[in-house]
Amino acid sequence: MKKLLLFFLVALFVASCSHPSDNRLIRNSNQLFYIEVENPTNTAITGVHEISLTTDQKSTLTNATGMLFAKINDELSPLELSDNNADGIKNVAVFQSTIPAESSVIVSIFEASDDAIIDFEKKTQAELWHRTTGNWRDGRYRGGGNFFRFDSLRVPDGFTDHTYFIKYEGPGWESDRVGYRMYLDWRNANDVFGKKVTDMVLQDVGVDGFESYHHMDDWGMDVLKVGRSLGIGSIGWFDGEKAIRVETTDSVMCKIEADGFIRSQVKLWYYGWQTGDTKNNLISLKTIDADSRMTREFLKFEIPQENVCTGFIIENGIDMFEMRGKNGEWRAIASWGQQSLASDNMGLAVLYPSSQNGKVKRDALNHLVVFEKPLKEVEYYFLAAWEQEPGGITTLLEFKEYLQKTLNQLEVNLAFATISDIKN
Template sequence: MKNLTLVLTILAVIAAACTNNKPKEKTVEKAAEVQKTQAYLGLKDGGEWKWVTKNNGNEQWEYKGGEFHPVAELKVDEKHTDHSFDIQFEGPGWESDKVGYRIYLDWRNAIDIFGKKTDSLVLHKVGLDGFDSYHEVSDWGVDVLKVGSSLGMGSVAFWDGEKAIRVEKTDSLYSEVQSGADKSKVTVNYYGWEINDTKTTLQSTLEIEAGSYLTKYTHKLSEALPNLASGIVKHDAAEVQVFTDIKEGWTCLATYGVQTLQEDKLGMCVFVKTDQLLEVTEDKYSDVVVMKPVNYELTYYFGAAWEQDASAVTSMEEFKALLIKQAKYIQ
């Protein structure tokens, strides 16, 4: 019996030794997902509204003091207008690792471009001084486009037969942002848009994916309109082309040339569904595409590539070649 016990003890010791000598299983830790897109909305608090006279003589409300903080949603203050300085860079922004955009949350409701010289996300750091320092070239890039009275880059509008009218007269505005590693979204609701003898609510979403220069722009109307329009700001030095051979079923209005605030080269484009395209036209400020909503809805895409960004495009031919590659983001 003692011998059996001894044998069992020896076997147990050997088994334990073998177990201890086994190589330990490696713990595989999933790498943190790299953030390649962002939707951002910054709002000031800690200051106060004051009635001021601007340098141009205009009198308006302006937000003085305080600091910007990120918010997920915002009902725009009735006192807000252009250059009120209560909203960081005047509205929500969205970006990929390639390009950034913003939309003004005021009577202009137009889209602007942030050219990027980095693949890092930067919008949360842009315009924190409360002014428009982003018009000065920085390590990350710069605001490259002057929008003025135009459609800027792909802004939504109504075509009255002679000109494009942006979403100017509304009862109120609401916006929210959603950020994801590979896809981010901005929503803007325009309540009570007065246009074409109609009052409608327009819900718009702007979506961007990692690796994309393009933004998907979707609109839903509460009341029917005979058309919605979009387009690109005019520049005398820019070449204008209409392409139908980039993406099947889609027509592309494209411009390329010296058309930035910094007087360097930029390509801009709008992709519309060919079967919803009513006409390609122009007004004083913009090259325009006019489209027909279907079941109160419309989707189109717009995008830009700057010669100083990762695309390094320097001609319309190179811009078109880039768009052919980017067409995979159009669904």
């Protein structure tokens, strides 16, 4: 027997993504191995969970040809392989379940037979669409017809805003709670799609141009004004007076790293990011999980980078407040009020580990967290909570309660899992 760490990436107030198990499916599928997952805390942990993989386990799962799924008690969940540290290696397996307080559960890992049909609900999505048949002239993309979906893109040199080349101007990612997009040009800022439905909707957003999603539709709308700010959770560098987004680079690559039932990811490579008098290479990995409002941002620099910052836009009349987890290991800056483009309530927040020694600051446009010391890796989460989402948060008190539970759960981020020998 061997002890491994199980990391819990938390989604609060969730509905289960799993399905009651079908005994016929279990009998006709191949069990690869099982794990015993222990939750030693006094609260149940619900959400998408990560299991670190040994070399043998990773090989077994990577070589599987059928769909992977997990059986937890009498429920089935998708099982997906994922990279959680931006090194390009799928080093963890993720599944969704509830681990009761002060107890353990057996998680059996299966490979479905070739003829098995498993109707899991898709609760996350990541996408990137652009036109293909036009041409560049005077810095604009002319013609090009319809948008087509791609897994990756090297951003064309000189690419700028409103060129009508990329659908809604960059990659998008969503859960059943909320959607996000980022501008894949000199702005490199994150925006928010407020959702009134739990269905995946981004595939239909922006196909008719850049204006339609700024107006309310059955699915929702763009609800955040970004302008020259960091929007929500965008990557920046603090020059001592203001946050500078990833504006000047040698080149940029974007890839849809995962488009799964319960986890989706967008990965970016920024080559030669100019910060003051120096340049650095940066990898950004954005992750969203089922039933979660949060995007996890993981940054990996080629050389340690000082004064990395993030934050969100300052809205007139909206106060920023700070919160901390029960043990002070995670902190947050947040705001709440009538700050959506639908003229209703929305909460914005950035959550970050105390170990990165973030300093709370502000400039003319943004509430900021600045990581002053040189860091080779930076981790934080950002989120938006719009009151019109299904079962949405509608008051400041509810938003603070949600943030407190989220911070507390991030601090309870590991338990021991006992892994059996791989079964043939």
